[in-house]
Amino acid sequence: MYSRAYKAAISAPPLLWICLFLLLPYALMFAHSFWLVRDGSLIHHWNLQNYRALFTNPLYFEVFLRTARIAASVTLCSLLLGYPLAYYLSFHAGPRKELLYQLVIVPLWVSYLVRGYAWKTILGSDGVLNGFLQYLHVTREPVSFFLYSPFAVVLMLTHIYTPFVFLPIYAALEHIPRPLVEASQDLGADRRATFLRVILPLSIPGLLAGATFAFVLSLGDFLAPLLVGGPSATMIANIVQSLFGAAYDWPLGAAISVCILLITVSLLFATERLEKRWSFK
Amino acid sequence: MTSANSRQRAPLLTAYAVLIFGFIYLPIVVLIVYSFNRDGVGGFPPRHFTFAWYRQLFGDAAIWESVINSLLVAAASVALSLTLGLLAALALDRASFPGKALFRRLVLLPLILPGIITGLSLLMFAVFAGMQLSLLTVFLGHGTALISVATTELFAGLQKLDRAQEEASLDLGATPWQTFWRVTLPNLKLSLIAAGLLIFTLSMDEIAVTFFLIGRDNTLPLEIWGRLRRGITPEINAISSLIFAASVALIIIWYRLRARTIGTQAQELLERP
Amino acid sequence: MSAGAISPQGAASGRVLLEVRSVAKSFGATHVLKNISLQIASGEFLTLLGESGSGKTTLLRLIAGFEQPTSGEIWMSNERLDTLPPYKRRVNTVFQNYALFPHLNVRENVAYGLRVKSTPKAEIAGRVEEALRMVKMISFADARPATLSGGQQQRIALARALINRPQLLLLDEPLSALDANLRKQMQSELKALQREIGIAFLFVTHDQDEAMALSDRIALLRNGALEQVASPREIYSCPATAYTAEFIGQTNLLRGEVKDGVVRWGALQWRTSHVNGAALFSLRPEAIRLADASLHLPEAVRFRGIIRQQIYGGASELLEIDCGSEQTLRARIPVSGPLTGEHEFVFSCAEAVPVTESPAAHGSRATHRERR
Numbered sequence: 047m048y049s050r051a052y053k054a055a056i057s058a059p060p061l062l063w064i065c066l067f068l069l070l071p072y073a074l075m076f077a078h079s080f081w082l083v084r085d086g087s088l089i090h091h092w093n094l095q096n097y098r099a100l101f102t103n104p105l106y107f108e109v110f111l112r113t114a115r116i117a118a119s120v121t122l123c124s125l126l127l128g129y130p131l132a133y134y135l136s137f138h139a140g141p142r143k144e145l146l147y148q149l150v151i152v153p154l155w156v157s158y159l160v161r162g163y164a165w166k167t168i169l170g171s172d173g174v175l176n177g178f179l180q181y182l183h184v185t186r187e188p189v190s191f192f193l194y195s196p197f198a199v200v201l202m203l204t205h206i207y208t209p210f211v212f213l214p215i216y217a218a219l220e221h222i223p224r225p226l227v228e229a230s231q232d233l234g235a236d237r238r239a240t241f242l243r244v245i246l247p248l249s250i251p252g253l254l255a256g257a258t259f260a261f262v263l264s265l266g267d268f269l270a271p272l273l274v275g276g277p278s279a280t281m282i283a284n285i286v287q288s289l290f291g292a293a294y295d296w297p298l299g300a301a302i303s304v305c306i307l308l309i310t311v312s313l314l315f316a317t318e319r320l321e322k323r324w325s326f327k
Numbered sequence: 328m329t330s331a332n333s334r335q336r337a338p339l340l341t342a343y344a345v346l347i348f349g350f351i352y353l354p355i356v357v358l359i360v361y362s363f364n365r366d367g368v369g370g371f372p373p374r375h376f377t378f379a380w381y382r383q384l385f386g387d388a389a390i391w392e393s394v395i396n397s398l399l400v401a402a403a404s405v406a407l408s409l410t411l412g413l414l415a416a417l418a419l420d421r422a423s424f425p426g427k428a429l430f431r432r433l434v435l436l437p438l439i440l441p442g443i444i445t446g447l448s449l450l451m452f453a454v455f456a457g458m459q460l461s462l463l464t465v466f467l468g469h470g471t472a473l474i475s476v477a478t479t480e481l482f483a484g485l486q487k488l489d490r491a492q493e494e495a496s497l498d499l500g501a502t503p504w505q506t507f508w509r510v511t512l513p514n515l516k517l518s519l520i521a522a523g524l525l526i527f528t529l530s531m532d533e534i535a536v537t538f539f540l541i542g543r544d545n546t547l548p549l550e551i552w553g554r555l556r557r558g559i560t561p562e563i564n565a566i567s568s569l570i571f572a573a574s575v576a577l578i579i580i581w582y583r584l585r586a587r588t589i590g591t592q593a594q595e596l597l598e599r600p
Numbered sequence: 601m602s603a604g605a606i607s608p609q610g611a612a613s614g615r616v617l618l619e620v621r622s623v624a625k626s627f628g629a630t631h632v633l634k635n636i637s638l639q640i641a642s643g644e645f646l647t648l649l650g651e652s653g654s655g656k657t658t659l660l661r662l663i664a665g666f667e668q669p670t671s672g673e674i675w676m677s678n679e680r681l682d683t684l685p686p687y688k689r690r691v692n693t694v695f696q697n698y699a700l701f702p703h704l705n706v707r708e709n710v711a712y713g714l715r716v717k718s719t720p721k722a723e724i725a726g727r728v729e730e731a732l733r734m735v736k737m738i739s740f741a742d743a744r745p746a747t748l749s750g751g752q753q754q755r756i757a758l759a760r761a762l763i764n765r766p767q768l769l770l771l772d773e774p775l776s777a778l779d780a781n782l783r784k785q786m787q788s789e790l791k792a793l794q795r796e797i798g799i800a801f802l803f804v805t806h807d808q809d810e811a812m813a814l815s816d817r818i819a820l821l822r823n824g825a826l827e828q829v830a831s832p833r834e835i836y837s838c839p840a841t842a843y844t845a846e847f848i849g850q851t852n853l854l855r856g857e858v859k860d861g862v863v864r865w866g867a868l869q870w871r872t873s874h875v876n877g878a879a880l881f882s883l884r885p886e887a888i889r890l891a892d893a894s895l896h897l898p899e900a901v902r903f904r905g906i907i908r909q910q911i912y913g914g915a916s917e918l919l920e921i922d923c924g925s926e927q928t929l930r931a932r933i934p935v936s937g938p939l940t941g942e943h944e945f946v947f948s949c950a951e952a953v954p955v956t957e958s959p960a961a962h963g964s965r966a967t968h969r970e971r972r
Contacts, residue, residue: 052503056417057424059411060415060434063411063471064433064434067449071449072448075451078451130344131348134340134343138337148578151578153351156575157531157567160355160358163358163551164357164358166559167357167361168357172370173369174357177372178371205354208350208351209351228693228699229699232665232686232687232692233687233712233713233716234688234716234717235716243712243716248702248703258439262439266441266444269534286443290539303447307440307444310441314439324703326744
């Protein structure tokens, strides 16, 4: 039905743009990772020094481990909040389902910065939370570990990503035909058994999609540590950011970025294959 | 007939769901409340109600300049992303060519990749191309990253399109080009508007990519970010509350549009024997 | 005798398995079921027949446990059923679109009910084999539901339900998604299966031919109330109401005036034991025949009429007969070649069955009529 000219006309512009503004920049980043900085200027000398530094210097590994831990915590907490919420909306909310769904979506549209800033004002030493606790005479002095700690980063990112995790899980749950739930009960499985044997397995693709999203984006986040994390919560992306800023070492920064990119892509591949295995069409 | 099981009692789950909703909304509520507090962003309880911070906000020229910058970038991003996104969606839906799978992944990659990667790679590109960092580079960043949003939304819209309509149009003598303008595009109208709203909002809020591509002119998020370094005042609460209100308004519009497309579909589903 | 009670003509074994006692169901302001009382005998094949919206699926779901009665009770084997959740009832369902679990293969689907009750693995394996053999699907044991055709999925759904040895099997229009030939085949298989295992089947359908072919008894539902409950033969030959007469098979509804034991309808009249006054009679088209000198019918009613239309139907022909004074009768006769003009027709007045106009109100009503 569509002529070759038509197909060429619609494919060419986006393809060209993608090549120019996505592929080429990635290639540049890749190239930079093999270069050097000496005496404050960039030298196009191909070498593996940056990667060697990454793998031998324990600092980078430590930061990366902390980043992975934070990302994993965020993912876990988001799932613990997002899944029950999606389950509640899908199976127990009845006619209010639509409205509640909109209520969950709204925060997604509110700026990341706004939400992060809100936590900053709540968790600080003279923030709202401390004020509240002192008002209730629960504490006499401000508690300092709320803010500027990995805890604060996890809290803020969980707040950001719970709606993101909710969305694909809710979609997957909605896709489960209700007769399957009835059939399970008809055959003798109570609510808990029905959930474990039917609902949960069929919701795994959505769960994986949401979890991957939360994990990958948390892994590469640099704003949350700057806002609420403080020095004890420096994440790998902060190091990259400073290497492109004050610490001026673009090649090293590029090398770390390439690593993050590769980790992300492999994770995506892995979950995609898992999702295929768990989707039954 | 729908199952009555959807209304089973589950008190613990309901309570938990309420708590989660509270967690999601509490910070925003606190933010808005304290934007009216005379004595700053901390402490409890807020004591003195005032509009002073909003007044200060309205007189703050730098903020409004950054708003205009953001609007410019957002508008341009919408135009670019929708155009390229529409073409990409059409290509994915109708054309087959070597490397199509790779193309699809590349287009969707910026959606899931942390913003820092997209931002830095484009920074290196800008330097390579000898470009000055400015709103133009910011626009390139937003536009490129948000093509993926447009593609996803428009592809979904294309899937719902009834192929028979286009075939009927060709059968009646219209050329493919005419068919595109008279049949395909009107059917995608709602998807286009919904995608446009989403891209607009995401562009207005964008920080991570913008962080590395910004020149002398600030966008709104970066203007706020800069202020955070200098110290926190409820004026920031005020602008944040306004951003929240605007976002809510936009999402209500977006949702109504979506519901209209889904609504007609649900109707058709119900009318099936 | 109450409407839904087991009659000697009906149930296979006569022992009451399930009892629906004055059950009503409303969804908000909509009254879907109004005061239904029905008994199902063990081993019986009972069909709930009705149009969409008649409440038949709702009644089925009440028995399965997916809805609660607004009022009334359901009892099974002398124990209260409606207070139990679905997973505690000795009742299993075959769903309209089969509801097979897509993430489990055939074997696992069929074994589901046993796995949930922690049945020992060895026993499960044996019973699954047996169940699959019973529905002739043993070679598909490791397949996934998505790869099976509609008819095959339906058999698996059946096996999955029956393996649990329920006391009552509910079938929610299980054959409606199949094409005509497959449907006929599945009907006879289903009937044979039910005879073989002896479990009571409660079958829901809107297809009256299906109901007639399969059932020991038919319960006709209309607007949430039971119109008539009787065996297929009885419900066909002695319909209680005009609705029943028209829903099942075709009929001529004759509005006549009775005086002193004689009914007058247009130019026709015949003897009846009906009371004086207006009366409605159901006369099946196949009861009217072309008059033939050699034909002797008991208490024959003869009349002349002009054939207005003749519709060929393969095995028989349908005639539209103008009997004068704007009265038309439809007759079904064996294939006789083209007919025109005026002919003489005859029917036996025993075939003109009196029926009531509106459905009988709530509660029990007499449906049994002695065959004349």
